[in-house]
Every structure is written in C-alpha cells, then in structure tokens.
Amino acid sequence: MNILEVTDLGKAFNLHILRDKKIDALKDINFSMKEGEIIGLTGKSGSGKSSLMKCIYRTYLASYGEIIYTSLEGKIDLVKADDHKIIELRKTEITYCSQFLSVIPRVPAVDVVCENLFRIEKNKEEARAKSREMLEQLGLPQELWDAYPSTFSGGEQQRINVARSIIASPRFLLIDEPTASLDARTKDVVIDLILRLKKNGTSVLCISHDEYTLNKLVDRRLELTFGQIGPLEMQPAN
Numbered sequence: 001m002n003i004l005e006v007t008d009l010g011k012a013f014n015l016h017i018l019r020d021k022k023i024d025a026l027k028d029i030n031f032s033m034k035e036g037e038i039i040g041l042t043g044k045s046g047s048g049k050s051s052l053m054k055c056i057y058r059t060y061l062a063s064y065g066e067i068i069y070t071s072l073e074g075k076i077d078l079v080k081a082d083d084h085k086i087i088e089l090r091k092t093e094i095t096y097c098s099q100f101l102s103v104i105p106r107v108p109a110v111d112v113v114c115e116n117l118f119r120i121e122k123n124k125e126e127a128r129a130k131s132r133e134m135l136e137q138l139g140l141p142q143e144l145w146d147a148y149p150s151t152f153s154g155g156e157q158q159r160i161n162v163a164r165s166i167i168a169s170p171r172f173l174l175i176d177e178p179t180a181s182l183d184a185r186t187k188d189v190v191i192d193l194i195l196r197l198k199k200n201g202t203s204v205l206c207i208s209h210d211e212y213t214l215n216k217l218v219d220r221r222l223e224l225t226f227g228q229i230g231p232l233e234m235q236p237a238n
C-alpha cells in the first residue's frame with residue numbers, strides 16, 4: 001500500500017520585494033512512497049528539499065498538484081484538506097522534525113520531548129520516564145534533563161528535537177537532517193531509533209546530506225535538482 005502519492009506537484013514563491021519575481025522552488029514532482037518505507041531526500045542546498053517536506057506537512061501550501069496521504073481513515077489530499085483535518089493528522093499520524101528546534105520558553109527538556117506523548121499517555125510520570133530513557137540513550141547529560149533547551153548547544157538541541165518527534169511513534173515521520181550536528185556514536189543511536197520505528201510500521205521521509213546516515217538508514221533515495229526529481233543534465237535557463 002502507498003502511504004503517499006505525490007502527483008505533478010509544484011511550489012512557486014513570489015518575492016514582493018523583488019518586484020514579484022517568481023521562484024519555482026518545486027516543479028512537476030511525482031513520486032510515491034510505500035507504507036513502512038524510508039526514503040532519503042537528497043540534493044544540493046537550495047534544491048527544494050525542505051520546501052517539499054513543508055508542502056507535505058502543509059506548512060507551505062503547494063501551488064499546484066496533489067499529495068494523497070493514506071490516513072487510517074482513508075485517502076486524503078494534503079493540498080486540499082481543510083485546516084482542521086491537517087491539525088488532526090498532525091496530532092495523530094504525521095510528525096515533522098525541522099532542522100532546528102523552535103524552543104518553547106521555560107519548559108524543561110524532559111517535557112519538551114514528552115509533548116506528543118502526553119496526548120496518548122495520560123500518566124504524565126510514565127511519559128516522563130520514557131522521555132528520560134530516550135535522553136539517556138541519546139547521551140544527553142543528566143543535569144540537562146530538567147533545564148530549558150533554549151541555552152543548549154546545537155547538537156543538544158538537535159537531540160531534543162529528534163527525541164520529541166519520534167517518542168510517540170508517529171505513523172508518518174518527516175525528518176529534516178536528523179544527524180547533521182551529531183558525533184558518530186549519537187548518529188548511530190538516532191539511526192537505530194528511526195530503524196526501530198520502521199520495524200513498527202512507521203514510514204519515514206528523511207532529508208540528509210550525510211552518506212553514512214543515508215547508507216545505514218534509507219531504502220531508496222530521491223534526489224532533487226533545481227526543484228525537480230532526478231539529476232538533471234544542465235542547469236535550466238534563467
């Protein structure tokens with residue numbers, strides 16, 4: 001079964017400060033993804049990887065095309081679905097992990113990680129125990145567990161970000177550069193945690209530049225070049 005079918009998808013940005021110059025960030029994107037598959041999304045900086053992920057999560061509204069997601073309740077076009085449906089899917093099925101943590105002020109690390117788990121695990125102490133276990137696996141020093149992540153280093157924030165996106169075992173995970181600023185040992189832990197999700201049926205779209213991560217993690221790769229899938233021979237005119 002396909003969890004995702006993307007058909008003729010495009011996204012253009014109009015830059016008003018540049019006299020409405022149009023940037024075609026994504027053009028005629030077509031691909032599908034099987035349930036339980038891990039796809040690695042690759043391509044040079046500026047090729048459109050994050051834009052594609054944001055169109056799927058609906059942070060960006062695609063300019064044209066379809067993104068058919070097979071939810072537990074049936075197929076749904078993530079381009080056309082109303083905002084309530086999108087919010088519901090984000091709560092129950094689809095999780096997005098951005099490259100950087102947008103920190104919630106004055107919430108301790110343990111609870112930042114637990115946020116999605118609190119929705120399904122009503123016993124807050126059980127949820128916190130699971131969160132501490134994950135922070136331990138990820139090698140986050142214990143003295144930071146109850147501290148606020150706003151002052152954490154880049155790699156520490158990244159671990160919080162990854163932990164909070166996987167702790168509730170989402171059905172579909174969109175994850176942007178999960179291992180970019182991690183040391184080799186922690187990279188392996190993150191790769192293992194994502195592979196464990198896959199074993200339980202999670203489908204994963206993962207942006208990565210890191211060959212080591214891609215080789216260990218993904219079933220296949222999709223390469224974006226100037227907003228299109230597949231390596232192009234030449235840079236398009238204009």
Ligand SMILES: Nc1ncnc2c1ncn2[C@@H]1O[C@H](COP(=O)(O)OP(=O)(O)OP(=O)(O)O)[C@@H](O)[C@H]1O
Pocket residue numbers: 013023025043044045046047048049050051052
């Ligand atoms: N909100 C936006 N407004 C205007 N232009 C945007 C916006 N988001 C992305 N773009 C443009 O779309 C193109 C693709 O950007 P995107 O962030 O998707 O690239 P990327 O492949 O994720 O790059 P990187 O590897 O550096 O993260 C770039 O030219 C970028 O400037």
Ligand SMILES: [Mg+2]
Pocket residue numbers: 049050051
């Ligand atoms: Mg990006």
